[in-house]
Amino acid sequence: MRLTTVICISLMTGLVSSVGAAPLAVTNPGFEDISGESPFNEFTFGPLNGWDLYDPENITGGGIGGTFYIGTLTPFEPDPIGSPGVFANFPDGAAEGQRVGIAFNFQGSDGQGEYGMEQVLTETLQPHTRYTLEVEIGNIASATAMSGEFFPLAGFPGYRVDLFTEDAAGVQQNLESDNDTLGVSIDDGQWGTSTVTFVTGAEHSQLGEELGIRLVNLNQLDPSFPLSDIEVDFDDVRLDATALTPGDLDGNGSVDGSDFLLWQQNPAGVYGAADRANWTSNYGEATPSIAASAVPEPTTSALAAVAAFIACSRRR
Numbered sequence: 001m002r003l004t005t006v007i008c009i010s011l012m013t014g015l016v017s018s019v020g021a022a023p024l025a026v027t028n029p030g031f032e033d034i035s036g037e038s039p040f041n042e043f044t045f046g047p048l049n050g051w052d053l054y055d056p057e058n059i060t061g062g063g064i065g066g067t068f069y070i071g072t073l074t075p076f077e078p079d080p081i082g083s084p085g086v087f088a089n090f091p092d093g094a095a096e097g098q099r100v101g102i103a104f105n106f107q108g109s110d111g112q113g114e115y116g117m118e119q120v121l122t123e124t125l126q127p128h129t130r131y132t133l134e135v136e137i138g139n140i141a142s143a144t145a146m147s148g149e150f151f152p153l154a155g156f157p158g159y160r161v162d163l164f165t166e167d168a169a170g171v172q173q174n175l176e177s178d179n180d181t182l183g184v185s186i187d188d189g190q191w192g193t194s195t196v197t198f199v200t201g202a203e204h205s206q207l208g209e210e211l212g213i214r215l216v217n218l219n220q221l222d223p224s225f226p227l228s229d230i231e232v233d234f235d236d237v238r239l240d241a242t243a244l245t246p247g248d249l250d251g252n253g254s255v256d257g258s259d260f261l262l263w264q265q266n267p268a269g270v271y272g273a274a275d276r277a278n279w280t281s282n283y284g285e286a287t288p289s290i291a292a293s294a295v296p297e298p299t300t301s302a303l304a305a306v307a308a309f310i311a312c313s314r315r316r
């Protein structure tokens with residue numbers, strides 16, 4: 001096989017059709033379920049249905065004490081009762097449905113460690129799978145609540161979204177995070193979409209462990225608004241899993257040069273002989289369920305790696 005032929009095949013493998021990824025079950029993903037809780041006007045307080053308090057430094061008093069509150073908020077009333085501020089926190093309402101999750105800390109505490117909420121799923125980490133976690137992140141605007149109390153909420157304290165695993169003994173290990181990449185780009189009163197992706201090959205020490213999702217308020221005082229309360233809002237949590245052709249280590253939908261380059265670099269130290277064997281036997285194969293639009297062109301360095309690998313293989 002000539003090098004030019006190899007390059008042509010590599011470029012053509014990106015042209016595949018799409019049938020979409022499979023969603024994994026997340027409990028109360030849009031914070032609409034407040035059954036069993038005691039709403040106070042537009043709020044509920046305390047850990048939410050399906051979600052556990054995340055409080056590694058024990059700073060929140062159980063999420064309902066001191067200055068901290070975990071709970072929900074209805075920023076948009078479908079039948080407004082005329083109280084001030086009902087529509088003001090988020091002028092366009094919730095990102096999904098009518099209610100959102102909140103992680104709130106009163107002004108004056110100056111921020112003092114991260115906290116939020118997390119959920120462990122029944123689904124487990126599988127090999128040859130691309131996971132995509134998306135969460136709507138809200139930067140709440142200042143407004144007067146239905147109680148008449150004004151909440152100064154200008155600025156943003158930072159957020160993080162974690163995709164992690166939990167083993168049978170309850171030990172959690174992180175897989176991937178979005179550490180506040182949107183923070184400065186979401187204006188007060190607006191939402192932005194956080195995306196975390198993680199791709200498994202044949203081997204990973206956390207395979208078979210339950211997947212988990214964590215939503216964090218970094219609780220960093222915004223220096224531009226030192227007198228603001230410190231809140232991050234969350235909504236519409238969804239996690240998709242796409243089964244990949246073994247050897248597609250970057251999860252772009254085709255087994256190509258980029259994967260061989262990734263195998264060589266092995267940045268997380270998780271790739272082994274099985275991944276190399278899968279790459280060799282499936283080279284040129286595509287995963288039909290991944291949209292062609294999501295498949296990037298191979299890089300020059302990736303093509304060079306393929307050419308080098310094939311040239312070396314033929315010499316043996």
Ligand SMILES: [Ca+2]
Binds near residue numbers: 031096098100
């Ligand atoms: Ca919602």
Ligand SMILES: [Ca+2]
Binds near residue numbers: 139141153154
């Ligand atoms: Ca804000």
Ligand SMILES: [Ca+2]
Binds near residue numbers: 252258
């Ligand atoms: Ca690939």
